[in-house]
């Protein structure tokens with residue numbers, strides 16, 4: 001191949017190839033930095049982080065943890081439809097603001113039935129209503145049911161009105177918090193002017209809102225959550241429908257290549273069927289790919305092919321693009337479309353995240369950065385309990401899962417399995433990344449992520465890269481390890 005060929009489009013850069021010169025006169029300090037961003041066209045969060053839709057990274061436990069911190073998790077799809085829906089419901093039920101449609105009982109319900117409802121809905125108390133008029137008659141909580149026979153009727157032990165304290169339907173969660181503190185109660189039923197039940201606050205939910213002030217919340221103050229769906233197969237629409245019915249906020253199409261006709265067609269079909277849901281199509285790396293997806297209703301453009309730490313697809317196919325150039329090409333091409341860019345894969349540190357923002361993205365998705373933490377769905381490895389598994393969704397291990405079809409067409413593995421040292425709670429990882437990002441933003445005179453889109457970048461030479469890492473020394477840690 002001659003480099004004078006018209007088909008040769010020049011070289012491309014990875015994060016490692018670029019560095020960011022500091023901005024003279026920056027007066028930004030960490031406290032001024034605001035990492036809130038747009039994850040998708042209509043969803044904003046306080047932190048620019050997504051945890052990847054991988055079966056060694058994100059199920060409901062991780063999705064709850066990252067959403068409480070200010071990001072969003074994407075529930076992987078190596079699940080039956082029913083099990084994936086359960087995961088979404090677990091996130092949505094983990095906390096809420098005012099419960100607008102509380103589960104209720106009547107005076108004739110038995111305590112045995114109340115117990116069953118408690119186990120099913122993980123609730124410790126229910127409003128008691130008149131089954132005919134729907135008027136609120138009282139409240140039954142696990143404090144009332146203790147020490148009574150299961151056959152006892154609710155009306156015999158409930159806290160009846162007017163003894164039961166209630167508030168009007170327009171009560172805010174801040175007012176509910178004051179109510180709970182003042183009255184030392186844990187449930188607050190809300191009634192309309194006809195005394196019908198219209199909502200319920202619980203101490204648990206209101207306290208969580210205070211505990212996690214950065215949490216990513218929907219309009220009912222429930223945690224935001226994404227879920228992965230495929231591109232092919234008979235279960236595409238039923239899965240999407242079931243996830244939407246369960247309350248998912250973002251459908252993330254998980255396939256290796258978003259440029260293909262099949263991906264574009266699937267996006268069109270899904271967008272027609274679910275016009276109000278934010279749909280993020282599969283990854284692209286070119287301007288043309290991104291524009292084709294925007295035309296079909298993409299809520300964000302996810303960039304990255306062949307760059308994941310566990311990915312071997314470029315080894316297999318030769319198709320992909322180094323991540324810095326891919327983000328740059330895509331974000332510059334779509335800058336006027338007002339659709340945010342997500343950088344997916346290839347990130348090793350806060351420095352790479354900053355470079356991803358400088359290239360034009362609004363948020364990052366990662367598996368590697370969050371793998372090995374307490375909240376991932378897998379247990380420590382039996383070979384060595386100091387490590388957890390982190391594997392590509394195209395690895396043979398993940399592909400042997402019954403529901404995975406990311407790379408099924410040819411069954412050549414396009415990912416590998418790896419061992420990651422245990423890394424503790426994800427909160428610690430997020431805190432370290434945030435400190436690194438904020439420090440960098442101070443040096444780059446940037447208060448918001450989008451300020452970074454204007455910053456300069458330059459290319460390293462190979463000797464520049466080696467100079468920018470520790471060199472010409474023996475690391476003490478390594479010396480100690482070798483003499484042990």
Ligand code: XMP
Nearest residue numbers: 052308309311345346367368392393394415
């Ligand atoms: P990191 O760098 O965080 O990348 O490990 C995570 C992203 O990689 C993608 N992914 C894969 N890509 N083969 C691939 O080519 C795979 O087996 C595979 N599994 C995940 C995915 O986009 C993820 O978010």
